[in-house]
Amino acid sequence: MKSPIILQNIPCTLVTGFLGSGKTTLINQLIATKPADERWALLINEFGRIGVDGALLTSSQDSHTTNDIAIREVSGGCICCTSQLPLQIALSRLLSDHHPKRLVIEPTGLAHPRELIQQLSAPHWQTALKMQAVITVLSALQWQQEKYRTHEGFQAHIRDADVLVINRYIQLSTDERQALRAWIDKLNAQVSIIWAASDNHTTTHDLNTSTGYSAALNAQLFKPSFVISKQQRINIAEPYKAVVSLRPLRNSLTENSLHNSAINNDDAKPDTSIELPYRYHEQQQDILLAGWRLPAEYVLNADKLQNWLLTLPNWQRIKGVVNTSNGWLQINFTPDSLSTKTVSTQVDSRLEIILQASTGQKDAIEVKLDWEAYDNEIMALLI
Structure with missing residues (x-):
């Protein structure tokens, strides 16, 4: 029997960003734009074992299903630094159990986004998922610190972004903002930039400056991903490159070396096995x-x-x-x-x-x- 997720063509948005960049805040902002009659699903990858992000993403009594949003957490490791099996199991169950109209994936901030993009570009996901723009969150306060902006893992998120949402930038001088833009251009000259809402100051790289932040952000849910389309073409032209070379980030500010993932499969139930x-x-x-x-x-x-x-x-x-x-x-x-x-x-x-x-x-x-x-x-x- 064929999997029920085949040919569903579900719009899927990948939200990336380094540890502490503000991904949870951005996902809450995306959720705020959800049409009342649509069911969404969130796949959250947590580096630790407790599973906190699901609760941070909702204030409902039931932290796994609220406002027609289904949440599945993969805890205890990085889904892009292990075998593809944890990702496949989590995605398949989330989609087949809940039949969402839209999917949002949040990898851990210690993840290497290229690995996850390679996985999501695999042929067996191309009929199930319609990959939209990869949204990456950048904290300007982090960028101001040399240990971040020279860090390979921090830079990796910028390189693999379709759109970059920059927050916590108010304290930057004009010269610092220009330096930030130059730094971004060296890593990814094609990326679109949205400056996160702060009071009434919202500007974009390729969107009208009068467009509200919420509208600019929501528009990314309907834009195809150039980054993932490029990877899909590589997979077709050079199939051997489609095989994911699994590796943790090295030389790290906070290094990811976990090689196992524990999947929380009890979506709507608290874990009663732990005393x-x-x-x-x-x-x-x-x-x-x-x-x-x-x-x-x-x-x-x-x-x-x-x-x-x-x-x-x-x-x-x-x-x-x-x-x-x-x-x-x-x-x-x-x-x-x-x-x-x-x-x-x-x-x-x-x-x-x-x-x-x-x-x-x-x-x-x-x-x-x-x-x-x-x-x-x-x-x-x-x-």
Whole structure:
């Protein structure tokens, strides 16, 4: 029997960007444009094991299906640095179970986008998916730091973009904006640029400046992807190049070296196989990952929790949905952006952190953490 997803020609948008660039915010902005009578699906790839991004993308009580949006999370690794099987299984089940009118894929910020583009350009997806413009998010605050703009993984996202959405740019001077444009042109002269909405300042590379940001962004959902079409032509002309050469990013600011993925297959159900409270931690090259899941009835002091998180050493990303003294809060921290938002009741509290294990300098001292002490410190925040 043929797979039910064949010949559906479902519009699919790939949203990429380096760790902490603002992909979740952009996807929420795309969701805001969804027609009320359409069912969408999101495939989210998380580097850690807890699975937080689905909750960050919706404030519904059911974090997997809300406002006619189905969410499937692939956690515990990078779908583009492992075999293609996790991606195929996750996509096939998401499409066959929910029959969406549109699909959005968000790979982890530690992913190499070229690998995922190669996978999605394979012949067996060309009848099922209609690939639209690859949207890449660029944080201007990150770009201002040399460690980002000279980083191969950071640059990789720019090279494989159809459209680049630039946020957090207000503080850039005119000269810095010109330098940013020149840097982008060297990497990808064909990319279209949208400056994310900030007050009333919205400009674009090839769109009328009077066009609103939301309209400019929504238009990308209906534009074919030049990047993926080019890869598809390569696959036809040189079939041997269509075989994905799987590799993690190297020389990294935060390096991806995971080679296994764990798929969360229980779309609308909480994972009851894990006894709460639960914590994991692991080290992959120069990054440290840790996450906690706590019973919903555990209430943490909101102010003390934030203070505790911000004192963690060398943190690169903190995200979570936690029951606190201020109610249920979404936490979404990057070094240049601290965001919290009140949300509705969740099935449990989830918190995940990414730390850089060392600065990469010759005489740097590696971060050594006492995770049991951290468990005790979190429990001390209970009220």
